[in-house]
Each structure stands twice: as structure tokens, then as C-alpha cells.
Amino acid sequence: MEKLLEMNNFFKNIIIGLFSVRSNLTRVILTASGLTIGIFTVSIVSAAVSSIDKEFAKSMDYYGNDKVYVGTWPWSFDFDWWKYRNRPKIEESSLEYITQYSEYITDVSIKKNTWTRATYGNKASWLQLNGVYPSYQDMLSGTKIENGRFFSQNEWDLQRRVIIVGGTVRDGFFQGKDPIGKKIRLNNVTFEIIGELKKQGIGMVPGGTLDNLVIMPSTTFERILTRWGFDELVLQTNPKDIPLAKEEVGMIMRVARKIPPGDDDNFAVNSADAYMEQFNTMKNAIAGMGFLVTGISLVVSAIGIMNVMFVSVRERTREIGLRKAMGATNFNILTQFLSEAVAIAIIGGSVGIALIRLTVFGLASFPIPNFNGATLPISFDLLLVFYTFTVCVFIGVLAGLIPARTAANLNPIDALRDE
Amino acid sequence: MAKSKKEIISIQSVSKIYNLGETVVKALDNVSLSIYDNDYISIMGPSGSGKSTLMNIIGCLDVPTKGKYKFKDELISEMDDNQLANIRNEKIGFVFQTFNLLPKLNAMQNVEVPLIYSSLGRKERIERAEEALHIVGLQDRMTHKPNELSGGQRQRVAIARALVNKPSIILADEPTGNLDSKSGNEILKFFAKLHKDGNTIIVVTHEESVAKLSKRRIDIFDGKIARDE
Numbered sequence: 045m046e047k048l049l050e051m052n053n054f055f056k057n058i059i060i061g062l063f064s065v066r067s068n069l070t071r072v073i074l075t076a077s078g079l080t081i082g083i084f085t086v087s088i089v090s091a092a093v094s095s096i097d098k099e100f101a102k103s104m105d106y107y108g109n110d111k112v113y114v115g116t117w118p119w120s121f122d123f124d125w126w127k128y129r130n131r132p133k134i135e136e137s138s139l140e141y142i143t144q145y146s147e148y149i150t151d152v153s154i155k156k157n158t159w160t161r162a163t164y165g166n167k168a169s170w171l172q173l174n175g176v177y178p179s180y181q182d183m184l185s186g187t188k189i190e191n192g193r194f195f196s197q198n199e200w201d202l203q204r205r206v207i208i209v210g211g212t213v214r215d216g217f218f219q220g221k222d223p224i225g226k227k228i229r230l231n232n233v234t235f236e237i238i239g240e241l242k243k244q245g246i247g248m249v250p251g252g253t254l255d256n257l258v259i260m261p262s263t264t265f266e267r268i269l270t271r272w273g274f275d276e277l278v279l280q281t282n283p284k285d286i287p288l289a290k291e292e293v294g295m296i297m298r299v300a301r302k303i304p305p306g307d308d309d310n311f312a313v314n315s316a317d318a319y320m321e322q323f324n325t326m327k328n329a330i331a332g333m334g335f336l337v338t339g340i341s342l343v344v345s346a347i348g349i350m351n352v353m354f355v356s357v358r359e360r361t362r363e364i365g366l367r368k369a370m371g372a373t374n375f376n377i378l379t380q381f382l383s384e385a386v387a388i389a390i391i392g393g394s395v396g397i398a399l400i401r402l403t404v405f406g407l408a409s410f411p412i413p414n415f416n417g418a419t420l421p422i423s424f425d426l427l428l429v430f431y432t433f434t435v436c437v438f439i440g441v442l443a444g445l446i447p448a449r450t451a452a453n454l455n456p457i458d459a460l461r462d463e
Numbered sequence: 464m465a466k467s468k469k470e471i472i473s474i475q476s477v478s479k480i481y482n483l484g485e486t487v488v489k490a491l492d493n494v495s496l497s498i499y500d501n502d503y504i505s506i507m508g509p510s511g512s513g514k515s516t517l518m519n520i521i522g523c524l525d526v527p528t529k530g531k532y533k534f535k536d537e538l539i540s541e542m543d544d545n546q547l548a549n550i551r552n553e554k555i556g557f558v559f560q561t562f563n564l565l566p567k568l569n570a571m572q573n574v575e576v577p578l579i580y581s582s583l584g585r586k587e588r589i590e591r592a593e594e595a596l597h598i599v600g601l602q603d604r605m606t607h608k609p610n611e612l613s614g615g616q617r618q619r620v621a622i623a624r625a626l627v628n629k630p631s632i633i634l635a636d637e638p639t640g641n642l643d644s645k646s647g648n649e650i651l652k653f654f655a656k657l658h659k660d661g662n663t664i665i666v667v668t669h670e671e672s673v674a675k676l677s678k679r680r681i682d683i684f685d686g687k688i689a690r691d692e
Contacts, residue, residue, distance in 0.1 A: 056579050067567045366563045369524060370624075371552020371580040373545045456524050460563070 057376050061383030064356070065391070072388050075352045078345030079392030079439065080399065082338055083432050087400045089334030091428070093327060100323055105186030106244075106254055107316040112149070112289050114138070114277035114297060118312035119319040131310045132301075134275045136262075141300040142279065148289035151280035153177040156265050158273030162258070164217040164228045171213075171258045173230065175265025176278075183280050184241075187254045192224040192239035200261040205235045205268075210257040211243025230258065233268050286315050342435070345392065346443040353385050353447035364451050365459025378452040385444025386437055393436035397429055468499035471631055471663060472521065477530030477540075479516050479686075490516040491527070492686035498632070498665070503658040505674040506667045508683035515636075517683060518667045522557060522634045523550045535631070552580050556625025560637035562617045564609040564624075570596060571605040574624045581628060595623040599653070615646030622653065632663045639673060651676050 065072050107113070116131040139152045156175035161168060181194035195206050207230070214223050223237045235258075244254045281289040290313045297311050357364070364377055479491040490513045498504065498521075508514040519525040520532060523539055526547070532539040534554060542550070551557075556577075564573045574592040583591070596602055599619040609617055618638060625633050635654070639647035655676060658664050666673060674680050682690040 060579070063567075362563065363565055366565070367576065367580075368548065369522070369551060369557050370577040371548050371628075373548040373580070375545075376548075376580060457519050460559070 054379060057379035058383040061380045062387050064360075064380075064384055065387045068356070071352060072391060075345075075348050076388050076392030076395065078341065078348045079389055079436065080396040082341040082345050083393045083396030083435070084399045085341065086335065086338035086435075087396070087428055087432065088403070089331065089338060091400075091404075093331045093334070096327060096330075100320075100327075104316050104320060107319065108183075108185030109316055110281060110283045110286075111183065111185065111315065112279040112281055112286065112293055113155075113314040114279065114293060115312055115314060116274065116310075119314040120322050128312075134277060134311065135300075136275065138297060138300045139277055141296050142277070142293060145296050145299075146279075146289070146292055148281045148285045148292055149279045150282075151179050151183060153180040153183055153278045154262050155180070155276045155278045156262055156273060157276065158265075158269055160231045160269060162213075162217075162228055162230050164226070167217050169212075169216050170256075171210075171230070172256050173265065173269060173273075174257060174259045175262035175269070176259060177262060180259070180278065183278060187241045187244060189239045190242040191222065192237070194239055194259075195261050200263055203261065203263040203267055205233065205264055206238045206260065207235045208239035208241060208259040209237055210241050211255040213237070213258075214240065231269055235260065286317060290315060342439060346439045349385055349388050349440065349443035350447060352388070353381060353444050354450070356384065357381065357447050357451040360451075361454065361459045361462040364454050365456045365462065368454070368456035369460060374452040377454075378448045381448035381451045382441060382444045385448065386440030389436040389440030389443070390433065393432045397432055400428070468501070470497050470499055471502075471535060472496070472498035473531075473533040474520075475531040475533075477520065477527040477532060479513075479520065479525070480528045489686050491520070493530070494686070494688055496681070496688065496691070498663065500663055501658070501661055502663050502665070503654070503676075503678040504665045504681060505677035505679070506665065506681045506683060507669060507674050508689075509669065512683045513686040514667055514683045516686075518634065518636060518665075521632075521665065522555055523547045548580070552577060553628060554631045556628065556630035556633045558618070558621050558625050558633065558635035558638045560640040562609070562614075562621045562641070564617055564620060566609055569606045569608050570601060570612070570620045570623075573609070573620055574627050577624060577628045591627050592623075595627040596620070598626060599623040613646070614642050615649055618642060618646070618650055619653070622650070622657075626657075626662075632665060633657065635664065635666045637668055638666060639668075639670065647673075 113119075115134060117128050136154050139154065142149055143152055153176045156173075158173050159170055160173055162171045163169075178195060178197045178200050181189075189208065192208070194208060195204065199206050207228075209223060213228070214220060217223065217228060218226060223240060226237050227234050228237065229235070239259075241254055241257065241259075279289070279293060294309065294313045297313070298309065301310065303310065367377065474494060474496040477491055477494050478489060481488040481490055492513075494517065496517075506514050506517060516525070520527055523534070523542075524547075526532075526542070527540050530540065534550060537550065539547070539550065565576070568576075571589075571592055574595050575588050578588040578591060593602070593605070596605055599622050601616060601619055601623065604612060604616060604620075609620070612620065618641075622633075622638075625635075638654075639650055642650065651673060654664055654666065658678075664677075666677060668674055680690070680692060681688060
């Protein structure tokens with residue numbers, strides 16, 4: 045019972061604190077707006093980072109965790125453009141060496157890359173083209189043939205104009221109808237669609253979406269579309285053998301290219317995990333900067349709340365004296381001012397959450413044009429609300445503690461005499 | 464005296480000494496004093512005489528440096544802050560020269576303030592506050608804010624606040640100091656009525672006219688009781 049009465053008292057003091065928030069609403073809102081901005085940015089940064097993460101992982105499926113790629117450029121974000129641009133092109137003939145000498149590589153394919161204009165009737169679109177071997181059928185990663193079939197060895201040998209298309213072609217050219225058997229023009233040459241890939245949605249990696257992709261025999265590609273673009277070797281291995289396979293492929297490439305010992309490689313052996321590492325470094329840098337900036341803004345807003353609380357204590361010294369004369373204990377006064385500070389912080393945080401909710405809602409209802417109906421990858425969840433309130437209570441207590449203690453420890457006689 | 468009086472406050476050889484670095488100020492010097500039930504006392508003295516210090520000690524806002532202060536059976540001079548707060552809450556009603564009403568609260572809420580720090584429930588608090596405002600004759604001003612009330616009315620709200628916890632003593636510090644003579648007289652008449660109804664009242668003042676209305680007068684001079692009659 046005694047405990048219950050104490051609790052009752054505790055809540056009464058909180059109500060007194062809240063009452064004083066209500067009577068100084070303008071000042072409270074101005075002070076809380078710092079925290080609103082802080083909470084808003086911290087949430088946007090974390091939402092953005094986690095969404096980028098998700099999208100990136102999806103994109104990485106495209107490259108697969110069981111493949112090694114050989115190209116002229118390393119997959120990294122620190123481009124040394126002049127160094128890489130003068131490297132010799134990747135020769136398809138290297139594949140013979142790799143097939144012959146490699147222990148870890150189980151399957152190989154060339155992958156010729158370019159972009160071209162595709163048309164059907166009066167509709168036109170830019171699509172990414174890959175010219176590959178028939179073996180590539182088993183090396184597709186992050187997607188599969190959902191409709192129709194892959195091209196055959198025979199079609200490859202005869203340089204047939206057959207293509208497997210990504211998910212956007214159906215909607216873009218055929219109003220959602222089955223595209224199999226239809227003919228579209230690529231670079232003004234007619235091709236027949238024989239297969240369709242599963243639709244993926246937007247990805248974060250350049251060229252990392254499969255939806256704009258067109259796959260065809262590399263022989264056909266070579267005959268018709270060789271004006272620009274670049275070649276890569278795609279090598280199949282086991283996920284656990286990736287590091288060894290990369291090392292081995294590197295050595296075979298040096299032999300194939302007759303690079304003297306001591307000279308640098310003039311090619312790059314890549315894999316998705318290395319890309320992932322690069323990406324994580326960048327992501328952490330973004331997150332670090334974001335959280336540093338918002339951390340500072342949270343500290344600044346905590347100082348703002350502390351300042352307002354000191355003003356509040358100063359303004360209400362007589363009130364404190366009076367309440368103490370009427371029987372308020374130090375703890376009563378402490379609770380009153382602490383709950384005032386926490387209330388300010390929570391008001392700021394709630395407005396921040398409302399802003400985030402609005403932003404997410406706004407982004408969701410306005411798809412970005414030219415991105416196949418995809419929206420900016422920012423999401424909103426209840427955990428965010430929970431964290432925000434925890435942070436607000438923490439900041440409120442932190443900012444309010446010293447002013448509230450000052451108030452609680454005031455001598456009632458001096459406080460009553462205050463002018 | 465017709466009826467035997469019960470002692471409420473017993474102050475024995477109390478001193479209050481302020482140590483201001485070089486100088487030592489004896490605000491109260493070995494004062495002894497008893498206050499009985501249903502007393503109506505005025506404490507008089509020039510400024511700096513120690514009457515405020517005496518009032519603060521009687522009001523349990525301060526503790527003496529030396530000596531014993533007993534309130535009924537409780538030894539105030541040995542209490543900590545929380546215990547003193549409890550005594551103030553339950554046993555003492557304060558009336559101040561400047562009223563000290565909270566400007567954002569209405570009359571009713573102002574009167575409720577002491578009850579908030581007691582363990583009463585909301586319903587009982589409202590009942591008690593209404594009752595107290597009735598006693599001071601402000602039953603139709605309950606929802607008025609202090610700035611909507613006259614000086615006399617404000618002081619009556621303050622008196623209602625002092626009465627609301629049914630205290631053992633009412634301690635008034637220059638209660639008419641901020642009022643015109645007409646309102647001042649009304650307040651003093653009201654004190655007389657409260658005294659007649661059985662309340663114990665202590666008024667700190669420097670006005671002869673106020674002191675004259677009390678039943679017992681204590682003069683303080685240089686930290687000592689100069690006269691008590």
C-alpha cells in the first residue's frame with residue numbers, strides 16, 4: 045500500500061512536469077525541434093543504410109557466390125582509370141588454358157557485354173546484351189529461365205538469332221503478354237525470343253539488374269554487335285574454393301598471356317565477395333559519417349534541452365521554494381523537472397517519427413520514373429519507433445538531470461526570497 | 464487562563480549561527496519559547512533582528528545550529544530534509560506577504576498544491592480544496608486564475624491553501640504587507656475568526672496595528688526575545 049502511494053505521488057509529479065510543458069508550448073517546440081531533426085536524420089541514415097544493404101545483397105546474387113570473373117577492371121571503388129584502360133582486352137582463347145589446366149574451375153563461359161537499342165513496332169528501349177556459351181545456362185545466378193528455354197549448342201554453332209530476355213521486356217513491349225516466339229529488333233537486326241528470365245526488381249550494382257538483360261549466343265553477338273563493349277570470362281567453381289580458384293586462375297592467365305615474372309598482372313580476377321567487402325567499407329563510411337553528424341546533432345539538442353531546463357528552473361525558483369514549503373520533497377521536485385525534460389525530448393522525437401512516416405509514405409506513393417516502377421529503398425518499422433523513444437528518454441534524462449538536481453537541492457528559504 | 468493549554472511547540476535554548484567567512488552572525492541567540500494550542504501570536508522586530516530566522520525555524524524550513532525544537536512529540540532539530548518536508552506538509556500552513564500563488568493555476572488548483580504532496584486521492588483532494596475555499600468565502604471564484612482576483616482575494620486563496628491540510632499552526636509572514644488597509648483589515652478579521660474557530664496562528668509583522676489584534680506578542684531584538692506577553 046505504501047509502495048502504491050509512492051507510485052501515485054511519482055505520477056503526480058510527472059503530471060506537474062507535463063503541465064509546465066503545456067504552458068510553455070512555443071518554447072518547448074522550438075527546443076524540441078533540434079531533437080526532431082536529429083531523430084529524423086539518424087533514422088533516415090539507418091533506414092537508407094539497411095535498405096541499401098538489402099538491395100545490394102539482392103544485386104550480388106547476380107554475380108553469384110560460386111563464380112570467378114576475369115576482366116580488365118578490378119571490382120573496386122578506387123578506379124585508377126589510366127592504368128586499367130590501356131590493358132589488353134580479354135581473349136576468349138584464355139578459356140582453353142583455364143579449362144585445360146585449372147583444378148578448381150568446373151565450367152567456363154565467355155560473357156560479352158554491350159548495350160543496344162531494342163525496338164518492337166513503334167516501341168523502343170535500351171537493353172543490356174550478353175553473348176555467352178550454351179554452358180552459361182547452368183551458370184545463371186540470381187535468376188532462372190522462367191518461361192521458354194535457353195539456346196542450344198546447335199544454335200550457338202549456327203549463330204542463330206535467338207535471345208533470352210529479362211523481366212522488363214514482357215511489360216515494356218508486349219503489355220504483359222507472353223513474349224515467347226515474338227520477334228524484336230536489336231541494333232536493327234531481327235531476333236526471336238525463345239526464353240524469359242524471372243523478374244528481379246531494382247538493384248544497386250551498375251549493370252546489376254537482370255531485368256534489362258538480353259542473353260544470346262556469343263557467336264551471334266560477335267557477328268552482329270561488336271562495335272563496342274567488353275568481354276569477361278565467367279568461371280564456375282565451388283563457393284569454398286573461391287580464394288584458391290582466384291589464385292590459380294591468375295597464374296594460368298599470366299602463363300596464357302606470357303607475362304614475365306615480376307611484371308604486374310594486366311587483367312583482374314574478381315569475385316562477388318571482394319565486391320561485397322568493398323561495398324561494406326563504403327557502406328560503413330556512409331553510416332559512420334551519418335551517425336557522427338546525427339550524433340553531434342543529438343548532443344547539441346540535448347544541450348539545448350539542458351539550457352531550457354536551466355532557464356525553467358531559474359524562472360520558477362519561487363515556485364520551487366513554495367512547493368517545498370508546502371511539503372514537496374527533493375525527490376518530488378527532481379521528478380517534476382526530469383519529466384519535463386523527458387517530455388520535451390519525446391515531443392521532439394515524436395515529431396521526428398511523424399516526419400519519417402510521412403517521408404516513407406511519400407516515397408512509396410511516388411515511384412521514381414524510369415526505374416521500372418521501383419521506389420527508393422527506404423523502409424519504416426516499429427523497431428525504429430521503439431529505438432527513438434528509448435533514445436529520447438535517455439537524452440531527456442541526461443539533459444534534465446543536472447538542472448533537475450539543481451532545482452531539487454534549492455534551499456526553500458532562499459528560493460522563496462528569489463525575485 | 465480558563466482552560467488548560469496544550470503545548471504544541473517547544474523551543475529550548477535555540478541558536479542559529481551563520482558563519483560568513485570572517486564574521487560569525489548570531490541570528491538567534493539562545494532563544495526559548497513555547498507555543499500552545501489556539502495561541503494567536505505576533506512576532507515583531509526590526510529587520511535583521513532575527514524574526515525571519517525564528518519564523519523559518521518554527522516553520523521547519525530551517526534547523527537550528529544549537530538547541531532543541533520539539534513539535535508536539537517530534538524532535539524537529541534532528542530531522543533530515545524529507546522528514547522536514549513531511550512536517551511542513553502535514554502540520555504547518557504558510558501565508559506569505561507576496562501570496563506566492565502559482566500564476567498558471569486557478570484558485571482551486573493553487574489550494575490543491577499541498578495536498579498533491581500528501582497521499583490523498585484525487586476525489587478527496589478536490590473535496591478538501593473546495594471546503595477550504597468555502598471557509599475563505601471564495602466558493603464562486605474557484606476557477607479564477609490569480610491575475611483575475613484582487614489582492615485581498617489572492618491572499619484569501621493563499622489562506623485557503625494554508626488551511627487545506629488542516630495544519631496544527633498557521634504561519635503568516637507579513638500577511639497584510641502587500642495589501643491596502645481595507646483588504647488588510649479584512650484579512651486580519653479573518654485571522655481573528657480562524658483563531659476563534661480553534662486554529663493556532665503565528666503572524667510575523669512589523670506593524671503595530673497587526674500585532675495589537677493578536678493575543679500574545681513576542682518582540683525580537685538582536686536575536687533574543689526582548690518581550691513576551
